[in-house]
Amino acid sequence: MSEQAYQRLWDSSHVTLQELLDQELPLLEPVPDRERQSFHYRLSSLYLYYLGLLRRFDTLYDQMVHPQKRRLLRRLLDGVAGRVLELKDDLVRTDLSEYHCLDHVLQDLKLTPADLEVPIPKYFLLEQSTILKERGLMLAEILSRMGPVTSETSFPEMHRTTAIILLQRAERARQGRLRATFMREIRKEEERDRKIREEGWHRFSQDQAAIIIQKVWKGYLQRKRTQHDRWTEMEFIGMLPSAHQVNLRVMYQAGLGEDIGRLRQIEKEEEFQVAMVKTHDVLRETEGPDMKEKLKEQIRQWFIECHALTGRFPDYPDESLGGSSLIFADKTPEQVKMELEVQAQESKKKNQEKNKEKENEKKERKQKKEKGRKREADTMLKTWPSKFIPVINAGHEEYINMWKNQHESIHPTQSFDPEALRVEKRKELEEEIRIQVDELMRQELKNLHLAVDREEGKPLKPLKKKAGKKTGKKKKEKDLTPDRSVESLLEELVVFGFLRKSETVTLKDYIGDFLYLGSTLNLANKLPMPSLFDIRQNVALYGVLRLGSPDIHAMAPLIRSILLVGPSGMGKKMLVKAVCTETGANLFDLSPSNLQGKYPGKMGVQMIVHMVFKVARLLQPSVIWIGNAEKNFYKRVPKEEKEMDPKRIKKDLTKALRLLSPGDRVMLIGTTDQPQLAEMKGLCRTYERILFMPRPDYASRFVLWRQMIETQGVQVTQNLDISALAKVSDGYTPGHILQAIHSVLTERRVLQLSKQPLVASEFLGHLAKLEPMYREEEESLKDWYFKTPLGKRKVKFIKDQDVEEAKLAKERKKRK
Template identity: 50%
Template sequence: MVLNCLVKKLPSLSDVSIEHGVEVEEDEGWKMAPSNFLSIMEEGSSRYKAVWQNRDERWDFLQDHDPELIKEKKREEVEEEIRVQVDELMQRKLEDLRLAVDGEKSGKPKKGRKSDKKKKTAAKKKIPEMEEDLTPDRTIDSLYRELVEEGLLIKAKTVNLSDYVGEYSYLGTTLRQVDVEPMPSLADVRQLIALYGILPLGSQTVHEKAPLVKALLLAGPAGVGKRMLVHAICTETGANLFNLSASNIAGKYPGKSSLQMMLQMVLKVAKQWQPSVVWIGDTEKIFSKAVPKAELETSPKRLEKILPKFLKALKAQDRVLLVGTTNRPFDANLKLFCKVYQKIILIPRPDYASRFVLWKHIILQSGGEITNALNISCLAKLSDGFTQGHIVQAVQAVLSELRLLQMTRKPLSTDEFVTSLAMQDPVYKEEEETFKAWYAKTPLGRARSRALAGSTKAGKGKNKRK
């Protein structure tokens, strides 16, 4: 009891520091920026409280329209229209009075040298290269038709974001405690695609309030679902999909002027029919350090100089997103690469939890049945290092039409899938480390390492003060 009373009477650390003028350092770490959507939510909450919270709706059993609310809204619109008409009438009367008093009309623009100078300066202003309309005499429908015929505007596959199956990394915090930074999980990738791709493209309000992202890069080994995520963005937002991959535009619109006209057509149609996604597959070839001889015919570096101008022509109000996918980002010139793609999402191979869910989901989706003879946990352990594409190929190779007919008398076994999986090459540890080393050199990777270093220093300083 005496000890408790003494502890209660002792001043706190903050009190001692204030009395004796000792400055105590605050923990430095990442602080969340103020939300741009908080004001909208507060406005909606206040509107609900003012209109609907205390409203008696017992009489409105069918929940029909409320005539009084409609009258109030329409009354404001009518007042605005009448106010404009009254202002026009008052201006006319004022002009008549001025004519009667002064004998001349007021408000005539005076001709002078300033207007001539303004015209000359306006004529001297140069229009940016990508904003110049090279097809002024053509309609949007004709441009749309030409892009479809040339294969630049393609139909997106119907893929939902929920079809990209993956679990959270439950061991992430445990690995961080032993100074090991874990790879992002597939659930993290799915969340980032929703934040940077789907929400800004699907909602004009979110696009205006959220930080502007013009270009997004999906990097990872072959088979992790990069192309699937591109189609998922288009499906969830109803966006048009333009394919500007080097292999797709090879031999089309030759020459610098024709290439500029092609990109101007894509930009014009994409802005007119928003939202739109411009996809560039194997985008590292555009910024490659040395082009292989086998790919010289496709001219993969055609878009290297004009792509930054294309992004510059995209304004803040345009719901157009450039998405690049790459299996080998380390082959590209890092400086030019990161100058175009401001956001980079590194997609790893799936971990155990994601593989367990994937095997179960794909087998059931392909028409198979899971019995006691099929050990999903064993398959998830044995498939360590394999991607989602490898697992899909293994399941499709086993579950043929004949095998599905035999399933009633011969259930699926683990050995069948292991044999099919062993015929494919996994993603080795060296390749994964190469991706990690490349990402650490990017601006986002460097910022992440600085943030981690700052948090560890803050933690050590806190322990010392304790």
Template identity: 50%
Template sequence: MSQRTYNELWADAQLELSRLLTEEMPAEPPRPQRDRVVFFQRVALLYVRYIQIFRHLEEAYEMMIHPQKRRVIRKTLDDILGRVLELKNEMVDKEFSEYHYMDDVLHDLKLTPSQLEIPIPRYFLSEQSQDFKQRKEMLMDILKLVEVPESVDPMMAKDMTQEEAINVIQVAERARQGRVRAKLNKESRNLSRRHRTEPAGPAAFESAAICIQKVWRGYIQRKRTKIAREEEMIFLGMAMEPKYLEPLPAEIAARANEALLRAKQEEHEEAYQKALETVTNQIREMEGHDMSKTMRSQIRQWFFECRNMTGAFPDYPEEEDGGSALIFAEKTPQQLLEEIAEKEEEESTSKSKGKEEKKEKGKKEKGKGKEDEEAEEAGLKMLPSAFLSDLEQGDKIFVDYWKTRNESGNFSQKHEVELIKEEKRKLIEDEIRVQVDEQMRQELAELKLSVDKDKGGKTKGNAKKKKGSKSGKKKKKEKDLTADRTLESLCQELAEQGLLKQPKDVRLQDYLGDYSYLGTTLRQNDIEPMPSLSDVRQILSLYAVLPLGSQVVHEKAPLIKAILLVGPAGVGKKMLIHAVCQETGATLFDLSPLNTAGKYPGKSGLTMMLHMVFKVARLMQPSVIWIEDAEKMFYKKVPKEEKELDPKRLKKDLPKSLKLIKGEDRVLIIGTAKDPQSADIKSLCKMYSKIILIPRPDYGSRLILWKQLIKKSGGEVTKALDLSSLAKISDGYTPGHMVKVIQSVVTKRRILQQVKRPLTAAEFVPPLAKIDPVFQLEEEALKNWYAKTPLGKKRSKAAAGKEEENAPAKGKDAKKKKK
């Protein structure tokens, strides 16, 4: 498609975004909604509409080559992702569940379930900084060096006894003799066939011809019948034509055009960066002197106007307040003086009022408890957003600069110099203003000394006091225990200890699963549905991939520091962690209790280990810290066989390190647990703010898993393979079980035999029967455990209708306690 098409796609998405912003920010604030279901429907509708806008903008961003437009769209994309996460947080708070079912919303908007899923932005990996790429290359080299000693043959690593060596030699010799014997037998059979040749008569020739005719006619008829059936299925629309299974010439040409667009994007970006430097230098050389001269004259004029009006020279605005930018605002000197005086009065009175306000707050907090509860009961409101103002500003930029811009002369879609000048002129003005402010402060001090000596001394004293008060507030900094070591040495040590690992090459889309089509129906009938694997994939992309991939989203969206994945063995918990690392380019650390056992002994060693891991994680961010078998860290009672490993070693220190993670640190802790019942639930829930329950796959997910996994292993899915029956009888089996079964059935030899003997469902049943499935009792135990978590308790109360009944009771109990 042409650039005009993508410009129109951008304009349509911006139009829909402006409509959404008018709905979210009306002139009059909306009244609180008392019906929780109606409120959730409104939030869900906004959520789905934002996702559709994001999908259109992401496509336009990837295909556009105009560098300035791409920057505007990129900013909007990050803000939309942040708003989506805020709406997701709203739905979790109001519905008391991590999983949501929006079948009715999809039906109203005429969308498919696939359009509800957020695509992973491609620019997460394609637009990484050069420093980040260099650090990743350094890390890859270290991991390759560390992996060399691990690849030694285990047979050569241990000493063999004489009996074991004799057994190995005997097995090899018997195999050799068997191969020689088989070869001799084959040769003898061939010789015997040659000697059996007898003169054939006319009857033998006729019978041979009839036999050949039967085989040939049967083969031809079966082939014609097969072709006729395929043509009939294609005619009925139940099968696809073979020519559409292979890439068409138009599709190949489209891919080639995409590659050309990528190259043009890089060329235009390089030209844009060079233009930024040249335009900045030109403005600084040509207009810098005039800017500073006009600023000085305006500031001097302001000095004397204030002197004439008030009889004294004013105080120069502080740099934190904006400096001379306040003077250049459209205000009279009297208004500026009043503003400065008000700020000084507020600073002086804030200290005296602080103590009184604390006392009054302490008294009012107790009395307001009941009022807050009544206000919450009166209705539900949307939480304040950190992204709506930025989205509104981005929409204004689009309307002002790009919506009606005539680009008939910019066919190649290169950068526009005038926009660069407007942008850089403001930045250069800010740079020059800082220099001018320093000079004019000195000039003002000299004027005060020469004319108003007494007042100048007082202002100096006040300024010193202010500086002293600011310098008195010092924050404690974390001690750097490895200040004398380089990043490379730290990475090498962590890799040698097995704490820094290379993630496997899997993607989030490889975690297969179908959409849950009965979720809304079951909830309407007061039945809590089990989520599908598609829902789990969507949750991980929201909570892990999007915040780790975008710095803006991670800083301003609701902060998630730790996630716990709970589910039976084989549901794909490890795969999800590796997929998150691959989608975001994150560094993977392993702090599992079994992996850290015996490493860095003692309290000082434990402190050093955590310090090194979190320091490297911040420097190599985005980073994922994986804790396998996270329940072992919070054991109620440590089993005897694991006491030597000391699995509770990190119980106290890891939560302390977790508190040091801030919004600018793209570091995420992900724990996996298959037996959470053995852990202390309070400590576990305190450590992990988000707990995601991963179930065994349902029928739809199993059908997709069997089909795709068999194809991935080299098998062919034909009509002889009854996938529906196979998915039905594999109820309770996890994706890990299916992979084991497929690996045992679809071997190299079986792949070669598929031409004559296609795969059947009966071949997968015997190996499947040898594996114990996840029984319903185990799944019910996990559901009961999840019901004891904070979010699970809220959900069970809301389902039972006890939430509204308990609220006034608490108020009465509080009154009795006060009396």
């Protein structure tokens, strides 16, 4: 795409953005609980539109070259991504579930399930490529110091005579099979000769032979034409991938164009950085002295006016309140003086109000209990105020004021706008000079006080924040390793196996299809289970988007931990690796099995948890993974695991999690397939979001079979009935399906595909050897999930709905 095409895409994106901003205000108004469906529909449509905008802004930021436009696009991209996370949080509160059925919304908006896919911004990895390379080199260096780890697999020794006997046995078996096939062919020839002797040769005339040959040949040609027409029709309606759809040359050229665009971005960014320094220096030399003198004259004039009006010189505003910028906010000296006095009085009043607030708190608690029952009957739905809407609004206004009406002919080479750069740097220079002038004028004001008023001016105390005490307590943490460097801590964690090199797995590799009948199941009062597509989407929202950007993490709803619950083989570890790959995060392993025999004692546990969280903060983004997370919260520790002492990390883990604040891109991800063994309260307090992973549905199994076979380098033909495989494999996990495919598609079988096409029956024997996920196991996991806090609320909501429907039905009968 050309720069003009990207500009048109940007213009159309802001038209959509303006429409969405107009729809934001009505969502803040409370809505009765009876209008939950319409409220949910509005939230869902907004969520889908913002996802589309996120996809567009990601493309624009990745490919546009103009450095000043890219800075604005970055703010808009982060703002829209944060708004998507806020809407997801609102959807969870409205729907009382981590998964949402949006098929009817997609249908109404004329969108496809692909539009529901969460786009991962490309700059997550591109902008920290150098950091990732340095970390890789650091890990490689530490591992090289440790020495090569030789894992020599010892094979059982065999006597020479035994080995010869085995070889002879195999050779005799091979010769026996060859002899059997040879004898079978001889018997067939003898049978054919016998029939010819008994029945004789059937002789055709020349015309009869020609007709038979024509029939065979014409039938063959017609079957080929019919097959070609059928394939063409299926490609046209989109049921089969087109042969011309995947053109490697076109894809290579597209990727090459993207790489060239990124190189141009680097060149223009370097030019812009040089121009920023030069512009700042030029403005400081040419306009700096005039700005300084002008500011001094304005502040002196303000001193004189205040003295003329009040009879004394004013107090100079503190730097925390804005300094002299408070003076030049289009206000008269009297207004500035009144504001300063009011702020001083408010600080005194707040101390008096604190005592009254404590007395009123007790009364309010009693009133809240009485009002709680009334609120349950008349619950109001509304969204929380957004932190990202002001950022998006500011970016949208900047686009309208600066870039909307500018044609590409103004910047044909996509260089920076020097006039806009001067305006921006002039504001920065004014702020720098203002701070310097404030220091000088404060001293001058003190001298005026001493000379004229004969008194020392008392500086205005900055207002104390209420939240300062609470946040201060949370941030206080004893540093158990104050004298150690990050490199030494990192090396120790690598040596003991707590910091691991994550495998490269993208989120796209977690294959699964969309839940197409979610709304239909809801209407039939059947609770739909999430699909693999929904699981992948939630991991992208909760894990990848938050950890990928510090700006998004600092303002988005804070989520410190996730728990993935599902049977073995569902790809829980794969999702953990995918989060690390997509964000470039470090992978720390605090699983109970990895802790066994390391750092014994109470102090040892405190030390390892402290070290892991300290290094995770310093080298963020970081993922702390705990496999078999239920073992940390056992109800009863099994006898065989008492030596491991899996619960010893429990207290220190919860304390360390509480200390994580917005901006600390550290996430705890736990995986478990037996959550029933754990205490519910402790597990739910530690893990803020619980994602249930049931067995895959038919659509997901169909996609799994097809794509997993194709990844082995095998082209799926009509001889292979994928639909039958998806039906038969009900109850099997993706891990089972992959295991069956690996067992069938050996190197020898792949070489035979040209002569012997792949058939569905080949996989059945290998599937039968595997143990599927039984209904009882899945039902026990579902029962456990509905005992979690969110699950309980969902069950209660469904019961209340059933009661209301029953009442309405009775009233209708009475009316009749």
